[in-house]
Amino acid sequence: MCCNGILFFGALLQPGDDSRALAAMGLKIKRQGGALHLLQPCTAHENNTCLVYEQRPERCRVFECRQLKALSAGDITEDEAFEKIREARELADHVRALFEAAGDTRHHKAFVTRYAAVFVEPLDPSPEAVEIRTRLQLAMKALEDLLERDFRIE
Numbered sequence: 001m002c003c004n005g006i007l008f009f010g011a012l013l014q015p016g017d018d019s020r021a022l023a024a025m026g027l028k029i030k031r032q033g034g035a036l037h038l039l040q041p042c043t044a045h046e047n048n049t050c051l052v053y054e055q056r057p058e059r060c061r062v063f064e065c066r067q068l069k070a071l072s073a074g075d076i077t078e079d080e081a082f083e084k085i086r087e088a089r090e091l092a093d094h095v096r097a098l099f100e101a102a103g104d105t106r107h108h109k110a111f112v113t114r115y116a117a118v119f120v121e122p123l124d125p126s127p128e129a130v131e132i133r134t135r136l137q138l139a140m141k142a143l144e145d146l147l148e149r150d151f152r153i154e
Contacts, residue, residue, distance in 0.1 A: 005041035005110035014058035098136040
C-alpha cells in the first residue's frame with residue numbers, strides 16, 4: 001500500500017537520490033513545496049512488485065509501516081499482520097468502487113487526489129450523487145483511520 005497511492009500521495013526524495021535517473025526509469029517526480037517527491041501510485045509498482053527494486057529511492061528502501069515494525073519486533077504474528085492488510089485492502093476496494101460511482105475513474109492518481117476531486121464545486125445536487133459522496137466520506141474516513149492507526153508512522 002505504500003506504493004499504490006493508498007497510504008501516501010508521494011515519497012520525499014532524499015539527498016542521495018538521483019531524480020533524473022529515477023525519471024529516466026519512468027518514475028513520476030514532481031517538485032512540491034521546494035522538495036522533490038516521487039508521486040504515488042508509483043509507476044514502477046506492478047502486480048505487487050517493484051520493477052526498479054535495485055534502483056529504488058532511499059525512502060522506499062528504508063520505509064517500514066507499523067505492521068512490519070510490529071511483526072519484526074515480535075509484537076504481532078504474521079497472521080495478525082495479514083489480517084490488518086486484508087482489512088485495509090477491503091476498505092480500499094470499497095473506496096475505489098465509490099470513486100467509480102462518483103465518476104472518478106483515474107486509477108493512476110492517489111486516493112487523496114481522487115477524493116478531493118469528487119468534492120470540487122459545482123457539486124451534483126442529485127440525491128444519488130449526494131448519497132455517493134456521503135458514503136465516500138464515511139468510507140474514506142474509515143480507511144484513513146485504519147491507515148493512521150495501523151500502518152503510517154511518524
